[in-house]
């Protein structure tokens with residue numbers, strides 16, 4: 001009994017909720033250009049473990065590029081991005097795969113494989129990248145699909161699913177390697193309005209789970225009700241960062257004010 005007590009005490013000390021919050025993602029003077037076109041300009045940004053950040057701003061402001069840099073779908077032109085305090089710009093091979101295992105990504109256009117069932121879309125990376133047995137990988141996929149409310153759709157193909165269901169499969173897929181960070185690029189923008197709610201609900205549950213979330217979104221209800229912080233971008237720069245309540249009621253940058261007048 002003594003032993004179980006000391007185990008409980010240890011887990012209280014080391015559990016993420018009681019640990020000192022640490023920086024999960026840090027941009028240090030990050031710039032990104034495509035040819036002559038500077039798309040991200042000397043961005044500094046720190047995101048804490050477990051934080052939920054909504055990134056908003058006009059079309060073309062660099063939001064997608066910003067989050068694609070985090071899991072190295074794009075490489076920085078200058079500066080450094082640290083994940084859990086580790087520099088990432090020089091990673092390649094197995095170390096880069098390890099980084100991507102640690103960071104889930106959900107795209108606007110779902111990007112599911114049409115010839116694979118929901119279950120196989122979710123389990124694929126475990127089998128191909130991590131060498132899991134098919135049976136074990138499918139079992140884990142089943143659990144994740146249940147978590148996003150699709151326990152009865154595991155054997156359905158993407159074309160047999162609605163847009164909202166497909167996006168929930170994509171979220172399950174992004175979670176399959178137990179990432180500690182998950183990135184969303186306008187996850188509801190390709191959906192019919194009546195399907196947005198079911199996806200936001202899954203994201204809301206996820207936000208409570210302690211995972212670090214960075215969400216590019218035009219869904220101001222998400223930003224307002226679920227995010228801990230709103231980051232506003234324009235012209236490849238972060239022009240304002242604030243708690244949602246402050247951002248939506250008293251934006252300080254004129255361009256943020258103009259943006260909000262258009263979207264609200």
Ligand code: ADP
Nearest residue numbers: 034037039057058059060061062063064065066
């Ligand atoms: P947002 O997501 O805010 O709409 P993006 O990050 O997609 O903005 O794009 C920012 C700018 O970078 C745009 O002008 C876009 O045309 C440009 N851009 C994005 N990706 C590429 C690319 N692969 N090659 C060239 N230009 C790009």
Ligand code: MG
Nearest residue numbers: 063064065185
């Ligand atoms: Mg974009």
